[in-house]
Amino acid sequence: MAEVGGSPPRRRTRAIRVGRILLGGGHPVAVQSMAATRTRDVAATLAQLRLLAAAGADIVRVAVDSAQDVAALAEIGPQAGVPLSVDLQENYQLVVRVAPHVQKVRYNPGHLHHHERHRSAADKVAFIAAAAAEHDCAVRIGVNCGSVDPSVRARFAPSDRVGPMLASALEHCELLDRLGFSRYCVSLKDSDPRLVVEANRRFARQRPDVPLHLGVTEAGMPPEGIFRTRSALEPLLAAGLGDTLRVSLTVPAAEKGQEVAVGRQILADVAAGRFLSEPCPPAGGLTIVSCPSCSRVENEAFVELAQRVRAATAYARRHPLTIAVMGCRVNGPGETDDADLGLWCGPAHVHLKRGRKALGQFSYDEIVPRLLRELDEIIASR
Numbered sequence: 001m002a003e004v005g006g007s008p009p010r011r012r013t014r015a016i017r018v019g020r021i022l023l024g025g026g027h028p029v030a031v032q033s034m035a036a037t038r039t040r041d042v043a044a045t046l047a048q049l050r051l052l053a054a055a056g057a058d059i060v061r062v063a064v065d066s067a068q069d070v071a072a073l074a075e076i077g078p079q080a081g082v083p084l085s086v087d088l089q090e091n092y093q094l095v096v097r098v099a100p101h102v103q104k105v106r107y108n109p110g111h112l113h114h115h116e117r118h119r120s121a122a123d124k125v126a127f128i129a130a131a132a133a134e135h136d137c138a139v140r141i142g143v144n145c146g147s148v149d150p151s152v153r154a155r156f157a158p159s160d161r162v163g164p165m166l167a168s169a170l171e172h173c174e175l176l177d178r179l180g181f182s183r184y185c186v187s188l189k190d191s192d193p194r195l196v197v198e199a200n201r202r203f204a205r206q207r208p209d210v211p212l213h214l215g216v217t218e219a220g221m222p223p224e225g226i227f228r229t230r231s232a233l234e235p236l237l238a239a240g241l242g243d244t245l246r247v248s249l250t251v252p253a254a255e256k257g258q259e260v261a262v263g264r265q266i267l268a269d270v271a272a273g274r275f276l277s278e279p280c281p282p283a284g285g286l287t288i289v290s291c292p293s294c295s296r297v298e299n300e301a302f303v304e305l306a307q308r309v310r311a312a313t314a315y316a317r318r319h320p321l322t323i324a325v326m327g328c329r330v331n332g333p334g335e336t337d338d339a340d341l342g343l344w345c346g347p348a349h350v351h352l353k354r355g356r357k358a359l360g361q362f363s364y365d366e367i368v369p370r371l372l373r374e375l376d377e378i379i380a381s382r
Helices: 042-055 067-079 092-101 109-114 121-134 162-178 193-206 224-238 257-272 301-312 367-381
Strands: 016-018 021-023 030-034 059-063 084-087 104-107 138-144 184-189 244-246 287-290 322-326 341-345 349-354 357-363
Touching: 016 138, 030 257, 042 059, 042 067, 042 257, 059 067, 067 084, 067 092, 084 092, 092 104, 092 121, 104 109, 104 121, 109 121, 109 138, 109 162, 121 138, 121 162, 138 162, 162 184, 162 193, 184 193, 193 224, 224 257, 244 257, 287 301, 301 322, 301 341, 301 367, 341 367, 349 367, 357 367
Parallel strands: 030 059, 030 244, 059 084, 084 104, 104 138, 138 184, 287 322, 322 341
Antiparallel strands: 016 021, 341 349, 349 357
16 A cells, blocks of 8 residues: 545535435445345345445445345335345336335446337436336436447447446436436446546546446456455545445355445545555456356356356466456346456356357356366467
């Protein structure tokens, strides 16, 4: 850690309420996490919420992918003990069923086109905003690098990863503004810390009024994932940007409190003027990105698989390659596209990609040897 002068004053956005927590408006930066248990398992999810609340989480996100999850959420909500955010994922219509039980809903603009393609994004956003307003919920516009709406991405050069994210976020802010719904925040996340910094700085210049949710998507396993997260969040927080944050680590459910602890430590270090000696991870070597353990993971072996991949590929650490390990079908297909090799996990099989080319699906026992074959071929070809 390097010691530098104190950070400048926080950018003063408008304040939005998430249950008992206020985001923005000069209020303390809230720390979030996400439950790694299946929401339909009420007992396990409540235990996870208690673990995260005890670690200091201000808000906890859960995912809802099925009717069983919706029914469970109705039971979990009154017992949560911490404000809840729910992830709508690909089915925006679920908002009317889940909003009564949570304090915040998160939607990804890039996922709205999956259902009812004849219906405009504006209509779908209006549907979400109406349900949120009726049930006293805040909204997060959650933009991710690997799942930007194809119609937005098509307007930019393939090499431009920040432009499509920024355009999507700004357009959805305008949609909510036209509806008179101002109780929203925005996140712009990438697995590359440099792009996270650039995207959030550019957004803040254009919409200084909107609270920012900071994070690195697919930050990976500790300690690399912590370093990657710090290198993105420290310069933003030091510049007075950021009203809430999430540290997204690939860890077992029992260790999810580490995300909150790391988030709290980053805030304390920035306030004290302590920063990483290097602003970003050094370029030029093997990078393994992996999504955080969460309730959408379709096989708990995902975390172990990520650890196996890291150990098995250590011999290639000097090669400038990226391997992505994703835990579910929601983010897996799109968010492995920019990796040299990508894995996304299903219940019984792992899908392997080389760039954007699908190579097939393999058992959890078969996947690492097959991955190494592809890795060796790429290294030999270069």
